[in-house]
Structure formats: C-alpha cells, structure tokens
Amino acid sequence: MPWLAIPFQQTAVRSELAQLYGVRGIPTLLLLDSNGHIITMDARAELADDPLAQNFPWKPRPVNMLTERYLTKLYDYPAVVLFVDGEDTEVQFAESVLTPAAENYYKINNINFSSAQEDFFLGCQDDPCLQFLIGVDGETSDILRDLIGLDDVMPLLIAVDLPNRRFAVMEYGVEITNESVEQFVAKMLKHELSFIDITDDRVEAAKNC
Structure with a gap:
C-alpha cells in the first residue's frame, strides 16, 4: 500500500x-x-x-447536507432544515441563507469549529444543541418528509425536534432570506414556534427505514 x-x-x-x-x-x-x-x-x-x-x-461546518448520517443525528439533536432541489444554485442559496443564522447560533454558544466532529456539540450551552441542514431531492429527504407528513413544496424551511416528537414549518408565502431565517431560529429558541406533534409510531417506522 x-x-x-x-x-x-x-x-x-x-x-x-x-x-x-x-x-x-x-x-x-x-x-x-x-x-x-x-x-x-x-x-x-x-x-x-x-x-x-x-x-x-x-472539519465541522455550520451548515451540512442532510445525508443519512445527519438524518440519524436528528434523533439526538433538533435541527433547522431548508429543503431545496438539487441544483447547485439552489444548494448555494440554501447555504447562504442558513450560514449567518448558524454561525451566530454557534458563536453565542461558544461552539469550537476547530474541534473534532464527534466533540462538536459538547460545548453547546443549549440542551440539546441545534443543527443546520440542507435537504435536497433524494431518499434521505423523502424519509424525513414522510415522517413529518410534508408535501414536496420547495424551498421549505422547517424546525424538526425528533427528541421531543415535534416539528414546525415557516409560514407559506414568507420569503426565505437571511433575516427571515434568523427570525425563525430566534422564535424556535424562545419556544415561540407553533409546533406540531409527530406520532411515536411514525418516528419508530422512520428509524427502521
């Protein structure tokens, strides 16, 4: 070798x-x-x-793609997920509007981006810590959409809290911008979002997919 x-x-x-x-x-x-x-x-x-x-x-990044690995992490950590189609321009758009909110959140919580991925959330003051993810067309996004009961509207911003079996969706018609994402995250952290319960059987079914 x-x-x-x-x-x-x-x-x-x-x-x-x-x-x-x-x-x-x-x-x-x-x-x-x-x-x-x-x-x-x-x-x-x-x-x-x-x-x-x-x-x-x-190294750890403030925003990640919703792959199978990060889908698994959703069972431990809540997340803000922006669904877009798979075009490069749409992925770049998603990263551009999520990154300021993510960086601000991690800065406030003293998250160390030079640490290993596995230790990334250990310094988070919130319990549990928040992830920022981009979901593109594909099996992983479909699993999460089916679990929550979302249609195929894109772009679509959601907050998903599987540890507490709930999710919330940004109002339809609201333009997704840096400012609106920041406001959505702030409402989530202040417990001001209108969450919808996810049934336990749907969560268990998704785990077995």
Whole structure:
C-alpha cells in the first residue's frame, strides 16, 4: 500500500493507538492534523458523503447536507432544515441563507469549529444543541418528509425536534432570506414556534427505514 502502515504483527503498537484514539472497531478511518489532533473519527462517512473531497479536511461546518448520517443525528439533536432541489444554485442559496443564522447560533454558544466532529456539540450551552441542514431531492429527504407528513413544496424551511416528537414549518408565502431565517431560529429558541406533534409510531417506522 502507498501509505505508512503498522505491521499487523505489532499488536502492542496497534492496541496502544486504538486506545489512544478510542478506536472500537475496524475498519476505522480517522483523520489527524499535523499535530496529531483528531479532526474526525468518522472519515469513512465523510468520504461517503463527499466522495470528491470538496470539503476536505472535513472539519465541522455550520451548515451540512442532510445525508443519512445527519438524518440519524436528528434523533439526538433538533435541527433547522431548508429543503431545496438539487441544483447547485439552489444548494448555494440554501447555504447562504442558513450560514449567518448558524454561525451566530454557534458563536453565542461558544461552539469550537476547530474541534473534532464527534466533540462538536459538547460545548453547546443549549440542551440539546441545534443543527443546520440542507435537504435536497433524494431518499434521505423523502424519509424525513414522510415522517413529518410534508408535501414536496420547495424551498421549505422547517424546525424538526425528533427528541421531543415535534416539528414546525415557516409560514407559506414568507420569503426565505437571511433575516427571515434568523427570525425563525430566534422564535424556535424562545419556544415561540407553533409546533406540531409527530406520532411515536411514525418516528419508530422512520428509524427502521
């Protein structure tokens, strides 16, 4: 292989590295910076989400695409999700209107963007922490839409709180801008959104998809 590797026979060295970096199973692909600090423990998932490595070296980002990995995180952390079609211009639009609200939220909560992905939410003062996601046409977005009972309207901004089995939708007809997204997030954090309950059976069904 064209990269450095520890011979399989050196079990003590491999065991020490596994303990040092918390490796619990193989194969594991983790990414380190030049100082040996962990950037991400899940570089396999990062590579699957970003096969062209456009976001390399995969440090935490304020806004992420709604992939299967982030769909799973919704069961632990609520999120603001903007659904758009898959055109590059629409994705860029979604990122441009979500990023200011996300950066402001993380700044207020002292989130460290130089930390590893796995430690990203540990510094959050809110419990639980808030994610900002872009949902494009595809199976992952369809799963979330089916769970909530949303139609295919786009663009569409929602707040989804699966830990508490509820969601809220920005009013239809309101233009999605930096300002309206900021206001939507502020209302969510102040518990001023009109949430709709999600039935437990729909959540369990989505988990099994």
